Amino acid sequence: MNVVTLDKIGKTYHLDAVSVPALVDINLEIRPNCFTVISGPSGSGKTTLLNLIGCIDQADSGEIKVAGQAVQELSDDALSDFRARHLGFIFQNFNLLPVLTVAENVEYPLLLSRTPAAERKRRVAALLEAVGIADKARNLPGQLSGGQRQRVAIARALAPAPNLVLADEPTANLDSHTGAAIIALMREMQREHHVSFVFSSHDAKVMAEADDAVLIRDGHIEDIVRGNLMEAAQ
């Protein structure tokens, strides 16, 4: 089963008298346990697409299924619960809570899902170790470099053991060397945790790193390149 299915999705923004068709008739299937990149130029609709998949925003038309659930059928409460259980988010500007330590930021989604304390501590320690910042557990986000902050965000996104992690331009605020390390870490985590990752990038080079690449331009899907099919099927 696909982790995401979009069927004839449309989204238009209305600003004063101007209508901007951000996504037009999008049909897309995202395979589970894959590393999928949404690639396209600035303004092509990448963030809009990720926000719809992440249930942050609503489509005007069409159907969206995430992890088998038709998300548009859920009530507000059920949708919050669904997001907390099944989705993890990584943002361009890291979006860590500045007054919480690194460990507390990673623990936060586990508090929301009412995970018992001993299990929370164990998961946080294991994730900080996995992303290579166990020594910064008691630091505040403001005391970290950009690359370190994004490592915390990756650990936080994985904490509730989601089906799908969504990352909108996760390397946009990093230098190219650190950005490449973050992409490699996301890839490693995707494989180890058997989770699906969908991330956006305007950098066509990252296509080589992904299982599948979705090319988007002016709100339309221009091409879908499926790679590593044998490996992903295992």
Ligand SMILES: Nc1ncnc2c1ncn2[C@@H]1O[C@H](COP(=O)(O)OP(=O)(O)OP(=O)(O)O)[C@@H](O)[C@H]1O
């Ligand atoms: N809140 C909004 N109100 C009006 N128009 C919007 C809004 N958000 C996005 N748009 C427009 O929708 C289109 C798609 O925007 P989107 O942010 O999805 O592109 P993007 O591919 O993520 O671009 P970038 O690479 O610059 O992040 C653009 O034309 C943009 O100007």
Ligand SMILES: [Mg+2]
């Ligand atoms: Mg964007």
